[in-house]
Amino acid sequence: MAHSVKNGTPSTPRQVPERCAQCTDRAERLFCNLPDEAIERFDEIAMQISYPSRSIVFEEGQRAAGIFVVCSGQIKLAATSRDGRTMILKIAVPGDVLGLSATLNDQPYEVTAETLEPCQIRSVRRRDFLEFLSHYGDVSRHAAQVIAREYHEVFLDARRLALSGSAAGRLAQLLLDWARTSSCGKPELRFTMALTHEELANMAGTSRETVTRLLNQFERDELITRHGSSIVILRPAEMERMVG
Amino acid sequence: MAHSVKNGTPSTPRQVPERCAQCTDRAERLFCNLPDEAIERFDEIAMQISYPSRSIVFEEGQRAAGIFVVCSGQIKLAATSRDGRTMILKIAVPGDVLGLSATLNDQPYEVTAETLEPCQIRSVRRRDFLEFLSHYGDVSRHAAQVIAREYHEVFLDARRLALSGSAAGRLAQLLLDWARTSSCGKPELRFTMALTHEELANMAGTSRETVTRLLNQFERDELITRHGSSIVILRPAEMERMVG
DNA sequence: TCCGCACTGTGACGCACGTCACACGTCCAT
DNA sequence: ATGGACGTGTGACGTGCGTCACAGTGCGGA
Structure with a gap:
């Protein structure tokens, strides 16, 4: 990759x-x-x-x-x-x-x-x-x-x-915002993320390691799926709820 | 008080x-x-x-x-x-x-x-x-x-x-910003703070208890002094240094 | 083909700080 | 004068997550 x-x-x-x-x-x-x-x-x-x-x-x-x-x-x-x-x-x-x-x-x-x-x-x-x-x-x-x-x-x-107390919350929020502006209109929240985990961390106010751990976590929990650098948010509602 | x-x-x-x-x-x-x-x-x-x-x-x-x-x-x-x-x-x-x-x-x-x-x-x-x-x-x-x-x-x-990783940093930063805009011009960084610790906490992104602890800490370290609700920043340079 | 580099994945450790719990002082209303 | 509301001070406890350290992987250049 x-x-x-x-x-x-x-x-x-x-x-x-x-x-x-x-x-x-x-x-x-x-x-x-x-x-x-x-x-x-x-x-x-x-x-x-x-x-x-x-x-x-x-x-x-x-x-x-x-x-x-x-x-x-x-x-x-x-x-x-x-x-x-x-x-x-x-x-x-x-x-x-x-x-x-x-x-x-x-x-x-x-x-x-x-x-x-x-x-x-x-x-x-x-x-x-x-x-x-x-x-x-x-x-x-x-x-x-x-x-x-x-x-x-x-x-x-x-x-x-x-306001989003946890790193998980901030990352989730970030992905949601991103997905919504990126895939403007379409119902499916797919988007391609041209950023490294380090850069994501810098946007979410957390550390590189935490981002990789969280993304894997999200995937295990079937909140998102990833193919290469494209991401689909499977359950926006769940995602929303963990924001805080 | x-x-x-x-x-x-x-x-x-x-x-x-x-x-x-x-x-x-x-x-x-x-x-x-x-x-x-x-x-x-x-x-x-x-x-x-x-x-x-x-x-x-x-x-x-x-x-x-x-x-x-x-x-x-x-x-x-x-x-x-x-x-x-x-x-x-x-x-x-x-x-x-x-x-x-x-x-x-x-x-x-x-x-x-x-x-x-x-x-x-x-x-x-x-x-x-x-x-x-x-x-x-x-x-x-x-x-x-x-x-x-x-x-x-x-x-x-x-x-x-x-960017200010620590609660101490954010609070320090907040006080500095505040003092500078409040006592516009004058060299002495005195200002009166009409806020409760709780409200300060909500501005600095931390908790009420942490704010009281930090303010007392600052005073012990002679970075600030307080009389009633007025605050003077004694050593802005020191203060600045703990921000980032 | 091999090395180096950038990115990702994961474990271990420690501490800053959020949270809970409670005591005290001051002000106001009854 | 008494009780309640509100602000402040302080201890104890638990944990989220930042940090360090190192291993694995795919790429691009020599």
Whole structure:
């Protein structure tokens, strides 16, 4: 198994159009779905960059230089403490906007963004972005909504960490959240997990060993099944109940 | 001591003006600091309400009815799990806006808001607020900034819960954050804590007994001193070091 | 083909801390 | 003045889970 886990992610590192105006995925992306004239202007101030896999887009603590819109690829957002403990906040996917809150408040980025695969990213410098916002009122509303959504996600993280007393609870919760957002719509809670146990541990606020033990436990109890790196949650209700 | 803790809070339950336009504190409040014409309109759609102490403004899970701007008083924002565990997210103070993210995304409130003392609150219904936003472009930017700040606060909570391994660390961190925001500016980290040990525990993600033990411990180690409900952090550096 | 590396699996150990249980002080209502 | 509610202080006990240590496995490179 091992390395194939990474390859299990089939997210197409496909080419994206030169300009946002031509992007066919715009409509379904909260932030990108802007009025035509705004998009035109956005294309003027945005810069398109390709990042190789495992590269750093920006780092925790750097003064915010601007925002980054993910066009293709997956990006890990993580924060670390002085003594090396790591918290993975989320895995950003196409359509997500990075560095928004830090940019708006002119503060340091609160996380480090690292590509998990080759990524296409559009970035806008802080000054340009703020000016852009003041010209196009609607865009501010989009931005507010996007941050509101991010807020909600972080809130859920905090909640999970604070309220699900046991490691088992937090992991269960994590898998449920994940499954639901991943297999959007379909009733069957199958999804492919492109993460190592270590990374899961960092998201659930526990240790690597505990994660492997728990996953095996879950499988023995027939709450989940695994084939390679794909996971199916068999009994969501049971799962839910152990959250706390 | 006991009940006097509550009375230790000297936050003036003073009268607030009828209309925001006449409010003298507007300038120093992120959200309230709006252009004149926007404020006029805001006054038309906002409703001024007085809440007695220990009353519920809105509850976790209710579909968002609108936003609430705190004019005077302190309000506790908390979330609970099915089995009764409680997480206190923050104590809102005048100038804070409640329910913003839920209102923008038309989702349930993620926390319960309960007054800790008699409060004056201005509220705006969802429909009116959204319409207000689309009319006044600048206000959206204010809103975005406000949420960005809230995001940052929750992020810090999540970070504290996830990364400061020990209860001692989380409590220390909490006191530090608190002291810094409370005694804004002054070098001496003195502040008055209007919370019971139980409430502190719910903020630090630990138990009541552990909090009392730790506070006494801190005092024995001369990291802090206490007189009644006021606390001074004597050696912030030491304190800092035990966080992570 | 062989080595090294990254990931996973499992046992053993220890302790931080949650929980229970109870004592004490202060405030308020009757 | 008495009882109840609420906050605080402290001991004893049990355990979840973090940590260390090491074994097994599949991959990729020389």
